[in-house]
Amino acid sequence: MSERRQILLIGKPNTGKSLLFNRWSGLNQKVANFAGATVEVAKGEWGSFDLLDFPGAYSLRAVTPEEEVAVEQFKSILATKNVHAVICILDATQLERSLTFGLQLLEIVNASSVPVLFALNMYDDILKNKLSIDIRGLEKDLNAPVVAISARTGLGLEELKNRVFDDRLQDLRNKADKPTTLLSAQELNYKWGFKSDVLLKRLKKIDSIFLSGFFGALLFFAIMFVIFQSIFTWAVPLMDLTEDLIGGMGGWISDFIPLGFAKDFFDDAIVSGIGTFVVFVPQIFILTLIIGLLEDSGYLSRVAVICHRPLRFFGLSGKSFIPFLSGHACAIPAIYATRMIDSHRVRLATILTIPLISCSARLPIYSLFVVALFPREQVWGIFSVQGIAFFCLYLFGYITAMVVSAVITRVGSKNKKSQNPFIIELPAYRLPILKPLFRRSLKSAWNFLSQAGPIIFVTSVVIWALGYFPNGKGELETSWLSSLGHFIQPALDPLGLDWKFGVAILTSFIAREVFVSTLGTLNGIESAEEDVSSLANSLTSGGLTFASGIALLVFYSIALQCVSTLAIIKRETKSTKIPLILFLSYTGLAYLLAVLAYAILA
Amino acid sequence: MEITGYEATIDETIRLRLMDLGFTTGNLVECLRRVPLSGPRVFEIAGSVFALEKEVASLVVVKKKEPV
Numbered sequence: 295m296s297e298r299r300q301i302l303l304i305g306k307p308n309t310g311k312s313l314l315f316n317r318w319s320g321l322n323q324k325v326a327n328f329a330g331a332t333v334e335v336a337k338g339e340w341g342s343f344d345l346l347d348f349p350g351a352y353s354l355r356a357v358t359p360e361e362e363v364a365v366e367q368f369k370s371i372l373a374t375k376n377v378h379a380v381i382c383i384l385d386a387t388q389l390e391r392s393l394t395f396g397l398q399l400l401e402i403v404n405a406s407s408v409p410v411l412f413a414l415n416m417y418d419d420i421l422k423n424k425l426s427i428d429i430r431g432l433e434k435d436l437n438a439p440v441v442a443i444s445a446r447t448g449l450g451l452e453e454l455k456n457r458v459f460d461d462r463l464q465d466l467r468n469k470a471d472k473p474t475t476l477l478s479a480q481e482l483n484y485k486w487g488f489k490s491d492v493l494l495k496r497l498k499k500i501d502s503i504f505l506s507g508f509f510g511a512l513l514f515f516a517i518m519f520v521i522f523q524s525i526f527t528w529a530v531p532l533m534d535l536t537e538d539l540i541g542g543m544g545g546w547i548s549d550f551i552p553l554g555f556a557k558d559f560f561d562d563a564i565v566s567g568i569g570t571f572v573v574f575v576p577q578i579f580i581l582t583l584i585i586g587l588l589e590d591s592g593y594l595s596r597v598a599v600i601c602h603r604p605l606r607f608f609g610l611s612g613k614s615f616i617p618f619l620s621g622h623a624c625a626i627p628a629i630y631a632t633r634m635i636d637s638h639r640v641r642l643a644t645i646l647t648i649p650l651i652s653c654s655a656r657l658p659i660y661s662l663f664v665v666a667l668f669p670r671e672q673v674w675g676i677f678s679v680q681g682i683a684f685f686c687l688y689l690f691g692y693i694t695a696m697v698v699s700a701v702i703t704r705v706g707s708k709n710k711k712s713q714n715p716f717i718i719e720l721p722a723y724r725l726p727i728l729k730p731l732f733r734r735s736l737k738s739a740w741n742f743l744s745q746a747g748p749i750i751f752v753t754s755v756v757i758w759a760l761g762y763f764p765n766g767k768g769e770l771e772t773s774w775l776s777s778l779g780h781f782i783q784p785a786l787d788p789l790g791l792d793w794k795f796g797v798a799i800l801t802s803f804i805a806r807e808v809f810v811s812t813l814g815t816l817n818g819i820e821s822a823e824e825d826v827s828s829l830a831n832s833l834t835s836g837g838l839t840f841a842s843g844i845a846l847l848v849f850y851s852i853a854l855q856c857v858s859t860l861a862i863i864k865r866e867t868k869s870t871k872i873p874l875i876l877f878l879s880y881t882g883l884a885y886l887l888a889v890l891a892y893a894i895l896a
Numbered sequence: 897m898e899i900t901g902y903e904a905t906i907d908e909t910i911r912l913r914l915m916d917l918g919f920t921t922g923n924l925v926e927c928l929r930r931v932p933l934s935g936p937r938v939f940e941i942a943g944s945v946f947a948l949e950k951e952v953a954s955l956v957v958v959k960k961k962e963p964v
Contacts, residue, residue, distance in 0.1 A: 353916040390942045391918050480920070483942075497945060498928060507932040599947040603935040606949070612936075715910050716936060716949040717917070 300344045300376055301458065304368070305383030306395050307350030308721045310415045314383065314445040315347040316730040335367075341459075343378060346371070354398040365402070372406040379409050379458055386414045386427060386442065387722070389487040393479035400438070411439045413454055418444040425488040432486045435477060446727065497722050504596050514600055517593070518619060521584055529623065532576035540569045558762065567754035571747050571858055574626055575739045577654075581620050581627040582735040588616070589634070590726035595718050602716055608696045609703025611637065611716055614644040618695070621651035622688075625859045629866055630738055643699050645863060646876060649854045650695035652688045655806040659850050660687055662810055666830035667843040691851050742862075753857045757804050775800060788889045789849075790842040790896060803855045841895035845888040852884035897958040899923050906955045918942035919956055 305311040319338020336347040354365055371377065382399050384392035396412060403410050412432075420427060420442075433440045439457050443450035477485070504510050544565030551557040588594040594616065602612030613635040621628035628648045635641040652660070664683045671679045761775040779797035786796050794813065802809035814829055854860065854877050863873040899921055902911055918941045919925065928938040928945065936947040 353913070355912055355916065388943050391916075391944055394916060394918070480923070480942075491940075491943070493943065494940060494945065498940075501928070501938070501945075505929055505931060505938065511932075595947070599931055599936050599938070602947075602949065603931070603933055715913075715952040716947075717913060717952060718936075718947050719917075720938065720945040720947055 297376055298342065298344045299378045300346055300371070301340065301378050302346050302348065302368075302371065302380045303383065304348045304380060304399060305350060305415075306352055306385065306392060308719065309350070309383045309385040309392065310445040311350060311383045312347065313727065313730060314413070314415070314443075314451075315345060316733065317445060317448075317451070319345050319347075352395070354395065354402055369402060369405075372403065372408055377406075377408045379411060381411050381413055381454075381458065384412055384414050386417045386420050387493050389427065390479050390483035393482050396436075397479055400436075409438075411441065411454070411457060412436065413450075414440055414442045415445055417442040418447045418449055419493065420488070423492050425492070427488060428486040432482065435482060435485070493722070497720070500723050501596070501720065504593070505599065510600065514597070521588075521619060524580070524584065529577040529580050532580070533573050536573050536576060537569060540565060540572060559758075562762070563755045563758040567751045567758065571751070572743070574624055574858065575743060577624050578627045578630070578742050579735045579739045581623060582630070582738045583731060585616060585620070585631055586731040586734055587726050590724065590731065592721045592723040594634075595720050598718055599720070606716070608700045609640070609643055610647075610699055611635065611640045612718070613637075614640060617644050617648060618651055621648045621653060624653050624655070625649050625651070625856065626742060626862050627738070629859070629862050630742075632866070639703070642867065643703050645866060646702060646872075647695040647699045649856070649859055649876070649880065650691050650698060650852060652691040652851060653856075655856065656687075656850055658807055658810045660684060660847065662813075662830055662833075663843050663847050665827055666833050666838065667840055687847060687851055690848075694852055754804050757801060761801065785885075789845045789892050790839055791846070795846070799849075804857050806850065806855050809850075839896065841892045844895055845892040848891045849884045849888040852880055852887060854880040897925050897927075898961045899925055899956060900959050901957045903955045903957060910952060910955065914952075914956065917946060918944060924961065925956070925958060 303311055303315055315336065315338060318340045335349070338345045338347070348368065349364070351361065351364060353361070354368075355361075372380075380399070380403055382396050384396055386392075400410060414427065414429065414432075417427075427442070429440050429442055441450055441454040441457055443454055445451075504513060544561065548557060548561050548565070551560055585594070588597070597615055598612035600612070601615040605612060605614055614632070616634075617628045617631040620631050625648050628651070629645055632641050632644045632648070635644060664680050664687075668679050668683050673679060673682070757775070760778070761773045763774060765772050776793070776797055778800055779793040782796045782800070783793050786792065789795075798809045798812040801812045810829070813833075860873040860877055863876065864870055867873070899919060901921055902914075923942055925939050925941045928940050930937050931947070934950060936949045937953050938945060938947050939953070
């Protein structure tokens with residue numbers, strides 16, 4: 295077997311482990327695959343070695359089932375005899391806690407014959423504050439190499455590299471006295487560390503603003519507003535550009551294809567099929583970037599602290615807030631963002647309710663019906679009726695999400711006591727480093743493309759085929775899809791809608807934005823997306839009642855009509871059942887509430 | 897404040913987690929602030945800062961440190 299030898303990186307969260315990993319492995323990163331692994335281990339190349347980056351863990355004492363899996367996995371990799379060394383990253387600014395972790399690690403690694411090195415990261419902070427740690431002393435007590443480094447500035451990285459590749463390191467393997475100590479982390483810190491709280495001064499000062507009652511809340515709303523704006527305003531031009539690029543390239547190739555089935559298939563199935571998921575890429579990139587900025591600066595954990603109490607009431611936690619906020623742009627990056635929630639149950643509840651948050655794909659439908667149903671008037675001079683209608687729709691999404699979450703978390707857990715208590719570290723405020731952030735964002739965009747893309751694409755092609763055949767001329771009115779529209783007509787009667795809406799609803803199960811263009815096609819209006827008001831006019835003159843319109847809005851704010859979201863939920867929950875049940879129950883709930891709304895209003 | 901132990905009702909999982917974070921007997925802990933509207937409380941311990949929800953924080957038993 296010619297497998298490359300491995301070096302394992304392990305450490306607590308917020309120790310700069312990923313930064314070190316990024317510095318060494320560059321762009322050549324991928325997720326390492328291990329049999330039965332549930333923990334994602336990033337793999338990169340470092341010289342002639344493979345560098346494995348374990349996700350940060352607060353403890354190597356396997357307390358929760360997930361941790362047990364992670365620790366078992368770590369042990370099984372150690373047992374492969376293919377590991378050159380383990381590098382344990384310690385945070386020099388939090389020596390005692392880092393050593394608690396380090397000592398737990400020694401216990402595990404000593405069962406094998408793999409040498410351990412300690413990298414004392416963030417040593418630049420120690421020097422800057424004119425503090426010191428006795429490295430040689432620590433080395434003696436731990437009986438293992440300790441190197442002071444800074445992944446941020448590059449300090450000590452050469453030395454660490456030399457020590458890792460030093461032949462003498464391998465001698466440690468066979469040595470009888472394993473690295474160990476009889477002292478506790480507390481005693482080691484007392485003996486060799488610094489005795490000063492100067493490092494926390496800045497953190498306390500900044501927190502006294504960010505976490506204070508009045509200013510804290512004000513800043514919180516200001517920051518969230520900026521994020522909310524940016525995910526719409528920055529992403530939109532990029533999304534348009536992506537659409538134009540795909541359309542342009544598709545059009546260019548399409549010119550070489552003779553008229554007929556092949557051309558139709560290429561234009562309407564392939565090009566629009568690719569278009570339906572590629573447009574999400576800019577938003578995913580921007581959101582990952584913004585969340586990364588918040589996370590690396592240290593503010594993200596403050597956000598969780600501020601929002602924890604109100605969200606806990608609904609069975610969620612403060613860590614659910616950012617995913618919800620992201621959900622206004624798009625559920626897909628929002629579901630990715632739930633990865634930072636450590637409690638499995640809270641994470642699931644957050645994933646399950648994110649699709650209820652009004653995302654940007656619902657926007658065209660909301661605009662169409664708000665324009666069709668509500669007058670362009672002002673109340674009290676400042677609020678427009680249409681604006682209030684929009685606000686109510688967003689609010690309705692939140693209320694449903696909170697109610698659903700409260701119900702599933704209360705019914706779902708046998709143990710009423712908080713199984714996963716809210717404990718979060720408030721790290722020091724730091725200036726984010728952009729390069730690794732860009733890399734991370736690109737990676738998440740690529741993950742989406744490669745993993746969700748194929749599922750979405752296949753579904754789009756199937757729906758296209760239903761709309762194209764049996765006549766083969768692409769006439770929607772006589773297609774199987776239209777027969778289906780007529781077939782579900784009885785279900786539309788309680789909403790006061792005709793078969794055209796049925797067809798539009800059916801097509802919008804690929805992605806909601808298709809609804810408006812389908813209605814446009816059926817009503818003979820070209821480019822309905824750009825010309826909302828003329829479609830709105832033709833709908834109202836075509837006999838769309840207020841009650842039916844509201845019923846449709848209710849339906850669209852709840853129904854989970856997005857193949858991409860379902861694909862991501864399947865991936866993130868590693869279950870086919872969950873997205874399936876979710877799809878059926880949200881569609882059912884949406885329909886029931888829509889019928890109810892129609893019955894009340896009609 | 898000095899940590900003297902944990903409430904008897906504490907869940908083993910939570911106890912181990914808190915110990916890993918430095919909430920061990922004999923360590924000094926200081927409550928830096930309380931987030932308004934009975935939100936989490938922020939503590940400084942062993943050079944780190946953590947926010948704990950009220951229910952968790954109340955499981956840690958402390959006493960005023962005697963002046964030496």
